Each structure stands twice: as C-alpha cells, then as structure tokens.
Amino acid sequence: MAAVTVEDPALPAGVPEDSEPRLIREAADGSVRAFEGLYRRYERRIYALCLRMTGSRDRAEDCVQETFVQAWQKLDKFEGRSGFGTWLHRIAVNKVLSLQRYDSRRPRLAPVDDTLSDPYGAAPLTADAGAQMDLEQAVSRLPDGARNVFVLHAVHGYSHEETAGMLGVAVGTCKAQLHRARRLLGERLDA
Amino acid sequence: MTDDNKPGVRENGLLAAARDLPREVTPERDLWPEIQARLGERGQEAAPASEPRAKAWPIRFAAAAALVAATALVTLSLVERPAPGTAGLVSPEPAMFGAGYDLGAKHQLVRANLSEDLARHLEALPPETAAVVERNLAQIRAAVAEINQALEKDPGNILLEQLLMAAYQDEMEVLSNVNRMAGAVPSRNEI
C-alpha cells in the first residue's frame, strides 16, 4: 500500500513527540484520560479532514465521534508502524467513505449538480480570507470522489499513492479525480 | 508531482491556495463528552450512535462467566468415541462464546433437542454413515472449543467472533439437515 512519508502530514505542529507514545500506551491499557489527551491533540485535524470531505458540519461531527470511538476500540492493535495521526486519518477516511456509500444508496432531495454556477465564485483568486472562504465552499460542492481526493492530496498533503491507498482506489483514478477537482474548482472560482 | 504542471496558472494557483488552507479546524462545540460516553470496556460494543451501523452483532454480551474448559474436554472425548455410542451427541457441552459472552438459553435448548433427535435418527442409518456424522460433528465442536479458548485470551477479536458464530450455525445446520435427511429414511415401522 502506501509508503509512509518521512514528514508525517498528520502530526500537529508544535506538539512534543515524546509524550505521545506514553499516551498511546496508557490509552491502550485502558486509560480514558490518556485517550482524552490524544483526542485533544488530534481533534482539530480530524475535524478539518472530516469537515472538508463531508462538506457538512453535522456529518463531520459524527465522523469525528465515530473515528475516535473506533480508535479507542482498536488502540491495542495499533502497532506504531505508521504515525498515530496517519492511523487516525485512515480511520476517519474510512468513516467518511462509509457515510458517503450509505448516502449514495438513499436518494437525495436536492441532487448535487456540478455544472451549476457557484454563486460565491465571483472574485479571482487572491490569498486573503475572502478567497479562502470561496475555496472552502467550492470544495464542499465538489462531487464526492473529486472532493475526497482534493482534500487528502491538495489540502492535507498526502501523496498520490497515500491518497489512493486511503481511499481504496487506483493511483490513476486518484489522479484523474484530482484533475477533475481542479477543473471544476477553476471553473467555479472564476467570474 | 509532474502531472500537476500541465494545467494553467490558475490551476497551479489553486493547489497553492489549497495548501494554504488550515489543516486544523476547531469544531463548533466540544465533542469529547459524547465520545467519552461511548467508550465502554474495550471488547464490548460501544453504545450505538444515530449513524447507520455496518452490521449489528446478534450476540448478547452477558456478565463475565467462568469458562469451564474441563467440562468441554470431557464431553468432546465422549463424542469422539466411535459409534454406536451417542451419549456425547445427546449432551453437547453448553455453547460458550468466550469468557463473558452468552449465546442464549434458546439456542442451547434447540441445540440440545436437535442433538437428541439426531441420536435417534442415526440409528436408522447404516453404521458407517452414522459414524461419518458423529466424526464431523466432533470436528465442528472441536473447532468451537478451540475458538472459545482463543477468545478467552483475545476477547473482542472480531475474526474469532465471526468464525465462532459461523461454527455454531454450521453445527445447527448439520444437526437439522441430517435429522431431516435421516428422518426421511423408511424404517422398519414404515409401510
């Protein structure tokens, strides 16, 4: 599957690394307090990932919950071969994918049509808060496959191989989805 | 990374902007209390959320019960005795599901009844066929015992639980199928 990159994109900046193995050990032994420590470390990253991948606050909150509950249950099987953050990200991605599969079996009331023009996409791209908002919103309106890939690769910095591995698709599919995401975003963000 | 260079400036700007998006987002409310509430004993099924679950286990988790392994061994050795002895078949060891789990009184009852019926029906079959049935049932029961022992050391192991459920189902199916097939054999009392 994916080769772990040297720089773990899932590690929160500025957090001392040496305390984490201890937290993991203690949590694996059953300490809820230690697990809360891990939770606090990673909740914002996992939430960001889930929020962007699901495009919805409610769903993101559910996914965060499900991710950490499952992480707790499987903690004694975490071997430490990949970083803990990456491990959590993988669980989160799986939860999101399950949710997307579940949703796709139920007819949506308002079908998402990616050819509709985006009412927010007026200003050209500049590095300011307004443009960031526009980009976030545009990303949230991407179709599932394209959005998943864009969020993992372009936002969170996973390589093509890692992204493909986490999503369970071929690398070629991943790249095609990325092209699609960028084309759709480009169209949407232009006047 | 090379494919990313093909598209125009706008789309490259997109990737840069995407990388600038914050990788951490604070949820609007504290999600920890709900997560904490769902952290049961590891190995126990966490409280269900409103989200659709993948597969609900039909297992009832009872309070921890002592596993009387010795009894299981004694009963097994009776079953392995060559035909025509059927004492082992009549009284299979109580269905255990690893320490702490309980398959339910109803299952036990049906199982015991079927075993009794089988003992009678086997008399209608040629001795070598009856021996085949007994030997094979013994193999299923040996498998059940082995999985139960493994579950004792590794409770909550999903693979073991799945295999154990399957083994119990197989046992039931063999009992009821052979009962049915042997019951159709014309006996001396039949016209």
Next chain:
Amino acid sequence: MKRMMLSLTLLVACYAVAAESIDEIADVHPRGEVEVSNVAGTVTVEGWDRDQVKVGGELGRGAERLEFRADGRHTLVKVIYPKSSRRSGGTDLVIRVPVGSRLSVNAVSADIEVTGVEGAQRLQSVSGNVTTEARGEDVRIETVSGDLSLRGHGDPVLVSITTVSGDVDLRDLQGEVNVQSVTGDVDLDSRELERLRIRTTNGDVEARAGMTDRGSIEMEAINGDLRLDILGAVDAEFDIETFNGSIRNDFGPEPRRKSQYQPGTTLRFTEGEGNGRVRIKTLNGGITLRGD
C-alpha cells in the same frame, strides 16, 4: 388344493425374483413437478422433449414395488419397501422427464445422476453421489457423505450445496453459488460468478473463479486450506484474515501481523477501483491468493 399351492408358489416367486423390470409411462404437464424416492441403488433422470414421464429400470431384491402416481402436474416415483424387508439389493431407476420439469429426488445410499433438466432441482442423498447440471433454474443439493458434482451450461443460476463430508466439484457456473461443507473438499472452476460463498470447517477449497462487476467472493474455513485463483480482470476490495494460518498473496501487498502480541494476520488492499469484494477468513487454515 393344487391351485392354492400354485398361488403360494407364485407369491414366493415374486419375492425371490432377483430383479423385476420397471416400465411405467404417463402424460404430464411440461413444467410439472416430478418427485423421486429411492433408498438404495441408482436414480438416473434425463430430460426429454416429450410431455411424458417414463420410468424404466430394475426393482431390487427386497423392494416390494414401485409406486407410480401421475396426476398431470405432479408425478411420484417411489420405491416401496415392505415391513419385513432386509433392504438388500438396490433399485435402479431410469426416468425420462419433460425438460422443463421441476425435479426432487430423495435417496439414502442411491447415487443420483441428472442430465438435461431445466427446471429447479432439489436433490438429496445421504451417502450416494449426486451429479447434475444447472440449466437455468435453482439447484439445491444435499448429502451427508456423498460426493457432489455440478456443471453449469451458460445461464446464471442460484446454487446451494450442503454436505457434511462429501467432496464437491463445481464447473462452469454463473450466478450465485453457496457451498457449505464440514470436511468435504471443494473444487470450483467458474468464470462469471456474481456471488460465491464457500464455508467449510475442515475441508480444503480450490477455487478458480472470475467475478462479474461488483461481484463478491467469500470463503471461510476453520482448518481447511483455501486457495483462490481469480480469473480475468481483478477489480475488488480484498479483506483477508487468518488467526493462525499463513497468507500467500501473489497480488502484491504483503500480509501484516495484526500485532506482535497477538496472533492474527491480515491483508487488506484494493485492486482496480475496488468494485468487487473478496473476503477470505480462516482460523488455522492457510490462504493462497493468485491472479490469472
């Protein structure tokens, strides 16, 4: 007195005769049900294009008579044994049935062989061997120790096979196949399966199987060894796990030990888009996964 002596002699002769010829025929519905029951010997059924059921063969020593009842939609062919029978000597039944018939055969030690029947089949023999073809409708075969052999002929079907210790041989099937055995071995060769489920306690499985789009293959064993060669293009999510066994995978990813403290080896990966599903689980049995 003489006449009575003659009658008695004749009566005795009926039971002493080694084999009595069977010859029955009746007009029946082209898609009616034919039910056959024979304890020992053989049952051979062939589909034909006449709207008739014809029964031939030889009644075994010890069998009292053949019961043959045809009411148009339902035909019964049953070998009857008298109370005091020792059941020695089997009966050989050769039955022609309309090709569209639904067939149900019940045997104890009799072997069953069916060809050319297109209706649903339900075949059962405790220790006899069963051989048949799948030609479009459901096939259900059950044995305790008899071996089973089934060959498909192009149409997707629903197949359900249950055995305790019989060996199972399945060829050219399409559609959905479910197999359950305790110690019987399973050998399968089929290209276009929508769904394959094989569950065995201690039998070994060798499957060369191809899946349709979004098909699924599930194999489960306690101690049996499972070998799956996937035929054709592979587009599936793989979920492979064993507690104590070994996994050999020719597709690429290496299996991983779940933990250094506990037994358990898993292998989860995706080939292609992951549309199909392959799930293989064992307790102690070895798992081998190969492509074309």
